[in-house]
Amino acid sequence: MEVWFTEDQTKNLRISCRVKKVLYNEVSYFQKVAVLDTPEFGRMLTLDNVIQTTERDEFVYHEMITHVGLVTHHNPRKVLVVGGGDGGTIREIVKHKEVEKAVHVEIDQKVIEAAKQHLPTLSSGFEDPRVEIRVEDGIKHVQEHKNTYDMIIIDSTDPVGPAVGLFSEEFYRQVHDALKEDGLFVAQTESPFFNREIIQNVQKTLSGIFPIARLFHGVVPTYPGGAWTFSMGSKKYDPLAVKPEEIPQLETKWYSADIHHSSFILPPFVQEYLNK
């Protein structure tokens, strides 16, 4: 029997992948959590039938959501991750020796459990002694920790359901206040093709809160449209001012000194709607 997984990426567009085996399939308090083994992308984590990450293409997203900001900061010692229970973001953060503590706040214990059981190449970073995992509401954690972090990473799902609050102006102000005086943050901000309004709004909001607001991008084949954006809000450091020789040699497959800068070069159609 053929088994296929399908995500409705937009109202009019779907992605389907053949499934070899269903490795995990549970309903948590928040959502349906599944890990599927697929011939094309390896193991795949889905939440409410939305692809979160796959073994084959996760490296681009996880390297971009972490290294661009960590390198820009120069000396990130205390880092917070909100979301990203699969562990990919944490795995990249612990590659930085200067990081003394990485606090990981995930709202859904079942996502962590699924990743620990079935996504070992992502969840490996959880074992690092500098990592503290907390199963709680990221919004509340941010509200309760003022002036605490050098970098905050918002590794969220799409802005539907519980993640809506993670894209709000109020939350970005709280993130600003949870950062130290030279802190910065990075959030995943969806597709430049299908989520133009989200990107416009986030960038506009961040420009009103942070002295430096930037948009950069990478490629994630299993996400809608393939091209994917990230937004940075920074109190002091500008990612564009990082000199190539300051970028450390990290074990990466996508991020590099050249990619650091090229990822901020935006195609005219995006630049145009950002200027509006």
Ligand code: AG3
């Ligand atoms: N966060 C989810 C990004 C959004 C994907 N959207 C989609 N497939 N419609 C990824 C978490 C990985 N740590």
